[in-house]
Amino acid sequence: MSYQNILIAKEHNIATITINRPEKLNALNKVTIEELHHAFSTLETHQDIRAIILKGSGEKAFVAGADIAEFAEFSVEEGIQLSAQGQETLFNFVENLKVPVIAAINGFALGGGLELAMACHIRVVSDNAKMGLPEVSLGVIPGYGGTQRLPQLIGKGRALEMILTAGMISAEEAYRMGLVNHVVKQEELVSFCNEIAQKIIKNSPAAISMAIHAVNANYKEGENGFETEIKSFGKCFGTEDFKEGTKAFLEKRKAVFTGE
Numbered sequence: 001m002s003y004q005n006i007l008i009a010k011e012h013n014i015a016t017i018t019i020n021r022p023e024k025l026n027a028l029n030k031v032t033i034e035e036l037h038h039a040f041s042t043l044e045t046h047q048d049i050r051a052i053i054l055k056g057s058g059e060k061a062f063v064a065g066a067d068i069a070e071f072a073e074f075s076v077e078e079g080i081q082l083s084a085q086g087q088e089t090l091f092n093f094v095e096n097l098k099v100p101v102i103a104a105i106n107g108f109a110l111g112g113g114l115e116l117a118m119a120c121h122i123r124v125v126s127d128n129a130k131m132g133l134p135e136v137s138l139g140v141i142p143g144y145g146g147t148q149r150l151p152q153l154i155g156k157g158r159a160l161e162m163i164l165t166a167g168m169i170s171a172e173e174a175y176r177m178g179l180v181n182h183v184v185k186q187e188e189l190v191s192f193c194n195e196i197a198q199k200i201i202k203n204s205p206a207a208i209s210m211a212i213h214a215v216n217a218n219y220k221e222g223e224n225g226f227e228t229e230i231k232s233f234g235k236c237f238g239t240e241d242f243k244e245g246t247k248a249f250l251e252k253r254k255a256v257f258t259g260e
Helices: 030-044 076-095 112-119 146-154 156-165 171-177 186-200 205-217 225-236 240-250
Strands: 006-011 014-019 051-056 061-063 101-105 108-110 122-126 130-132 168-170 182-184
Touching: 006 030, 014 030, 014 186, 030 076, 051 061, 051 186, 061 101, 061 112, 076 112, 101 112, 101 186, 108 112, 112 130, 112 146, 122 171, 122 186, 130 171, 146 156, 168 171, 171 182, 182 186, 205 225, 205 240
Parallel strands: 014 051, 051 101, 061 108, 101 122, 108 130, 122 182
Antiparallel strands: 006 014, 130 168
16 A cells, blocks of 8 residues: 555664644544555554554644544534544554554654554653643544543543643653653654664564553553453463573573564
8 A cells, every 4th residue: 555644664673654744734534544544454463563663753743633624514413433443443443552662752642642642552742742621622522532531641630731731741741641651862862762662572573562552441441451461461371482582591592582
């Protein structure tokens, strides 16, 4: 598939996806969401890809929100469909991806942009970043998981304040709240994310995918996170990665994991 709005680069088991709509501050439209889904789903099947970095092009924005012009005239049913399809196609999909996704947040991450960052497994921001969910200022609410993931990350009270005021917060505020993992200088953002990815790819891909599944289970209705952990822990014993990891430990050498 040829992409209009995203770029993909691969190096040393790490893939970088760049949302490339700088003239629109990398705003998410239908085509971009579909392209991102295709890119993530394709990279997940590549055994040589062990981590993914997601970033926006240019110096102004990670993703400045959704493309409002696309849905300004939508009906109630069209709005429901927009939210449901978006969550299934991209946001929930990224959250449940077997390969860890690191969001490199530069500049603005607003609305759907912040929701996409929150769906990623790890978030790193540049010191010039501004984040927020301004949807209520447009007469709507966050529809791509923002009302659910933000309270999970920073607590109900702070989440409601951010959502109801439609205000933006700084990188340092986001860090203090626990919304992001790290704050770094703008020029160091991608290299810092790459350092985290390098640490990840040394470990078992099979175990990493199990860990993501187990952590996510705690936040899913009808799932018992502890039970999921127990089952996932047990499944690890049936993998080649477990055999290699324990053998390498006993032989005092570095493990060579295959993800099987």
